[in-house]
Amino acid sequence: MTSPIPAGFRLGGFHCGLKRNPNKEDLSLIVCDEDTVAAGVYTTNLVVAAPVVWDRARTPSDKIRAVITNSGNANACTGEQGDKDNAEMAGIVAKQFGVSADQVLTMSTGIIGHNLPMEKIRAGLEEVFQRLGSDESHFDTAARGIMTTDKGKKVASRQCEVNGKPVKLIGMCKGAGMIAPNMATMLSVVLTDAQLSPQQAKEILSEVTDNTFNCITVDGHRSTNDTLLLLASGKAGTGEISGGALEGFKAELQQLCEDLAKQIPADGEGSTHLIEINIEGCANREDAFRIAKTVADSALVKCAITGGDPNWGRIVSAAGYSGVKFDPMGLELRVNGHLLYQKGTPVKFDEKTVSQSIKDSFETDVTLRFTEGDTKFRYWSSDLTVEYVKFNSEYRT
Amino acid sequence: MTSPIPAGFRLGGFHCGLKRNPNKEDLSLIVCDEDTVAAGVYTTNLVVAAPVVWDRARTPSDKIRAVITNSGNANACTGEQGDKDNAEMAGIVAKQFGVSADQVLTMSTGIIGHNLPMEKIRAGLEEVFQRLGSDESHFDTAARGIMTTDKGKKVASRQCEVNGKPVKLIGMCKGAGMIAPNMATMLSVVLTDAQLSPQQAKEILSEVTDNTFNCITVDGHRSTNDTLLLLASGKAGTGEISGGALEGFKAELQQLCEDLAKQIPADGEGSTHLIEINIEGCANREDAFRIAKTVADSALVKCAITGGDPNWGRIVSAAGYSGVKFDPMGLELRVNGHLLYQKGTPVKFDEKTVSQSIKDSFETDVTLRFTEGDTKFRYWSSDLTVEYVKFNSEYRT
Incomplete structure (x- = not known):
């Protein structure tokens, strides 16, 4: 070679x-x-x-x-x-x-x-x-x-x-x-x-x-x-x-x-998951970016992934406060391919299966599909763990 | 009565x-x-x-x-x-x-x-x-x-x-x-x-x-x-x-x-400090708000206060990425009244004294003084602890 x-x-x-x-x-x-x-x-x-x-x-x-x-x-x-x-x-x-x-x-x-x-x-x-x-x-x-x-x-x-x-x-x-x-x-x-x-x-x-x-x-x-x-x-x-x-x-x-x-982010301090956030169906790149970044930076979303918790409420509400206008009734959320939220209401899903899919893999896929256009976007984040906080609060003391 | x-x-x-x-x-x-x-x-x-x-x-x-x-x-x-x-x-x-x-x-x-x-x-x-x-x-x-x-x-x-x-x-x-x-x-x-x-x-x-x-x-x-x-x-x-x-x-x-x-924020989940962020000398309320919120939301700043760490670098750099334009050479930072940063360079200070002042009090005062105007602003945040992460990642699992 x-x-x-x-x-x-x-x-x-x-x-x-x-x-x-x-x-x-x-x-x-x-x-x-x-x-x-x-x-x-x-x-x-x-x-x-x-x-x-x-x-x-x-x-x-x-x-x-x-x-x-x-x-x-x-x-x-x-x-x-x-x-x-x-x-x-x-x-x-x-x-x-x-x-x-x-x-x-x-x-x-x-x-x-x-x-x-x-x-x-x-x-x-x-x-x-x-x-x-x-x-x-x-x-x-x-x-x-x-x-x-x-x-x-x-x-x-x-x-x-x-x-x-x-x-x-x-x-x-x-x-x-x-x-x-x-x-x-x-x-x-x-x-x-x-x-x-x-x-x-x-x-x-x-x-x-x-x-x-x-x-x-x-x-x-x-x-x-x-x-x-x-x-x-x-x-x-x-x-x-x-x-x-x-x-x-x-x-x-x-x-x-x-x-x-x-x-x-895969090597983020204390991280146990690499989170890939896939945005689909946005009106433009800027909107997609803002939503992705808001979800990616949410401490609550990160903690949920850490715990293997398919907590769609945290993800949907983070998208909601991103500042981007979208039709909440058009929003669809999938985690590791499992549909969790659609048409403004939660979908019935097997929590154990989705939780296990998060726990079993280092990478977690979070896909948010909107109905405003056809812009796609990807963003990567780490999860938030006790080790991150320990490292960053105990380092000097 | x-x-x-x-x-x-x-x-x-x-x-x-x-x-x-x-x-x-x-x-x-x-x-x-x-x-x-x-x-x-x-x-x-x-x-x-x-x-x-x-x-x-x-x-x-x-x-x-x-x-x-x-x-x-x-x-x-x-x-x-x-x-x-x-x-x-x-x-x-x-x-x-x-x-x-x-x-x-x-x-x-x-x-x-x-x-x-x-x-x-x-x-x-x-x-x-x-x-x-x-x-x-x-x-x-x-x-x-x-x-x-x-x-x-x-x-x-x-x-x-x-x-x-x-x-x-x-x-x-x-x-x-x-x-x-x-x-x-x-x-x-x-x-x-x-x-x-x-x-x-x-x-x-x-x-x-x-x-x-x-x-x-x-x-x-x-x-x-x-x-x-x-x-x-x-x-x-x-x-x-x-x-x-x-x-x-x-x-x-x-x-x-x-x-x-x-x-x-004083009752923020797992919080051990109420952080009061005082902004002085900004050009207008919007700038002051953005800087205050960026510092208040920084996981690194929160972790530093949790650990009683007078980590001025995290605070100054958070102000720097707030999106607000200011003269970095004019920035002055005080924590609990102690001057930590001035004129673009760190100031000599007794780390133990400042650290102890953070540890001894439930309230921590972070004051950032700028030279762009005379707008003052206050913002309150909780610190970020291991208990926050535990609670939010282990709740359902």
């Missing part, structure tokens, strides 16, 4: 001491062989970390040469010193590869409000420069280097054909919601050897994000650091991509991002 | 069998001696219970003669039969007092999706008719009759002078968020002997609600049954009220509603 790593990238990770456990990487470096197209999607939080400010100003671009990420410290709410430290981190990487600091993107994740321990990072970078490579093991080390409270690395890859050439996509992400005290939070990088212009990369990344990374929730808390980067080396020899070929590539990217995104 | 019950009302409660525990009242009746002014504020949920549809169509009014409430069953999502049962309940009360069913308001709270056991209600109503009175004990029985999972009755009263006459206000409410499986949820009735027109009653009730009952959250789940009624008998002999006298009365009503409203 050939390497799943797209041509044009080398990767590496290292433990420099930001995390206490010496077996856990806390630096992750991706180096591009040549100037590379990069686009980003960033948190909409008004309070943003230094690396988000840095990357926003430098993407989209066709001159990116590296992405350096540290975990264990978010470099958020750190004032001017935070900006200085971030620039220094980019500068050290730039110097090593003989490029400008503006060609280096940065990401940070971890505790908020503490300045980066730059001595550890300086020493760690020297080490990580020695450990770069383009094998799957290098990719895995880099993927572990962006983790915080994740149970394990979150990666996905795909191969497809574009303009008759084999193209590779591979991605890593981290996050389990803004779950841990001040952990900040969702980071992801996708690499491909397809050829994209900066504008193409930006556009398809935004579109794909709207249907994948923007459709997940653990606790509804949007962090200060969320970043998703797409790097396209163009090394696959596809030439320019447009029309159907671009659509095809976008579909592959979307599937990859969905694979990555779903791993986040 | 004179009775706190305003003139013109008789009340009573009875256990008819909707609740299992025979010591818990599940019917509550308020009867007006004469035609009485009444106004209501109702849930904004699109999925609404039969009594909400009924009352909405009949308020404001100056002809109301009774309010009949049952607890233990919400009569929500019960289709046509639900409407019929609700009308029958109003009709039985109307017949007893020789008035029209349109002069009787209804409220229901309890499990969603089950038809009312009308035989029990019919028999119970005959009993409650025999138990009416205007002593405090009658009021208390009626107040217990609207409870579901509340730990105890929630009541408040005030006396003031309007146009030189002594005026009484007394209120009852129930609810602990939409906390229990399908419990639906917030009900409240306020009685006064002041003289108001239906339009006045409607307007001041809406205004007061915006600053009291609309400023509380337990889990952000808006129910299908929320109802707040104001009944004004005019028996205090105030004559028409306007200008400063009306403002004065409104201030008293607001204080009463605040006293009632705060009892709901």
